[in-house]
Amino acid sequence: EPEVTQTPSHQVTQMGQEVILRCVPISNHLYFYWYRQILGQKVEFLVSFYNNEISEKSEIFDDQFSVERPDGSNFTLKIRSTKLEDSAMYFCASAQSYEQYFGPGTRLTVT
Amino acid sequence: AQSVTQLGSHVSVSEGALVLLRCNYSSSVPPYLFWYVQYPNQGLQLLLKYTSAATLVKGINGFEAEFKKSETSFHLTKPSAHMSDAAEYFCAVSGMAGTASKLTFGTGTRLQVTL
Numbered sequence: 357e358p359e360v361t362q363t364p365s366h367q368v369t370q371m372g373q374e375v376i377l378r379c380v381p382i383s384n385h386l387y388f389y390w391y392r393q394i395l396g397q398k399v400e401f402l403v404s405f406y407n408n409e410i411s412e413k414s415e416i417f418d419d420q421f422s423v424e425r426p427d428g429s430n431f432t433l434k435i436r437s438t439k440l441e442d443s444a445m446y447f448c449a450s451a452q453s454y455e456q457y458f459g460p461g462t463r464l465t466v467t
Numbered sequence: 468a469q470s471v472t473q474l475g476s477h478v479s480v481s482e483g484a485l486v487l488l489r490c491n492y493s494s495s496v497p498p499y500l501f502w503y504v505q506y507p508n509q510g511l512q513l514l515l516k517y518t519s520a521a522t523l524v525k526g527i528n529g530f531e532a533e534f535k536k537s538e539t540s541f542h543l544t545k546p547s548a549h550m551s552d553a554a555e556y557f558c559a560v561s562g563m564a565g566t567a568s569k570l571t572f573g574t575g576t577r578l579q580v581t582l
Contacts, residue, residue: 387567399511399557401569412562412569447510451567454499454518460510 358382360459362448368465372437377462379431379448388431389449389456390423392416399447405431438466469494469560473573481581486530486545488576490558493539499561500541501570502532506554514556517541528552553580 361380369375381388390402403413405423422434431450435442443466449456474489492498502514515526522534528551532543541558557575562568 389569391570398574399559399570399572401571404567404569406567414569453567454561455513455516456567456570457513458503458511 360448360450360457362446362459362462364462365460366463366465368467369438371440371466375435375438375464377433377435377446377448377464379433379450379459380429381431381448381450382452382457383429385450385452385457387411387451387453387456388423388425389451390433391447391449391458392444393447393461394444402433402446435464438464440466442466469498469562469571471558471560471571471573473558473576475576476574477577477579479579479581480548482550483547486543486548486552486578488543488556488558488578490532490541490543490573491539492541492558492560494560500532500534501559501561502526502530502541502543503557503559503572504528504554505557505575511557514543548578548580550580550582553578 363378388405391399393399401414403417404411420436424432445461445463447461448459470493472491500517503511504514515524517524517534525531530545555575555577558573559570
């Protein structure tokens with residue numbers, strides 16, 4: 357069964373550093389998403405991406421964040437200058453229509 | 468705007484007992500509703516979905532949920548709990564029914580199953 361994959365599973369970085377989280381969505385899906393879950397809190401929407409552009413973003417997704425689909429298979433989330441409060445689990449999801457399939461997540465720890 | 472309220476951050480049941488996890492939603496358009504399960508240190512797995520067809524939907528692992536428009540509810544049930552059901556359960560609503568829009572999640576309910 358096809359699945360969404362994410363790398364790395366765990367990323368530790370120092371405050372102020374740039375990180376890139378990578379996702380490989382399911383191959384025939386057209387819609388891509390990033391969500392995050394701060395430890396002990398609910399899953400929050402960050403951004404959705406369709407047809408090579410952002411279709412919707414939350415207020416969390418400020419200028420420090422960017423997304424890209426560089427090669428038609430990968431979908432990346434970049435945080436330009438990480439803050440302590442960016443520590444969270446980041447989930448990628450993809451969809452063909454309304455049913456979203458989630459990856460296993462990348463745990464980002466900012467020290 | 469959409470929102471989801473899950474009553475009870477922690478629910479504990481005995482093995483073999485009925486599981487009832489509550490979810491109420493608010494949506495300005497006919498909603499699509501979802502239940503996801505998250506096992507420790509894992510991602511989100513779709514349990515079941517309501518997409519405006521049958522109001523009683525069946526999912527994986529013996530779970531089912533009933534959409535009640537009059538009560539704006541989508542409670543998750545399972546007749547007999549199993550130890551392997553211990554996990555975090557999230558209810559979510561889709562922004563616009565039938566389209567691939569964002570999911571808005573509830574705060575989650577941690578299910579504990581005891582012997």
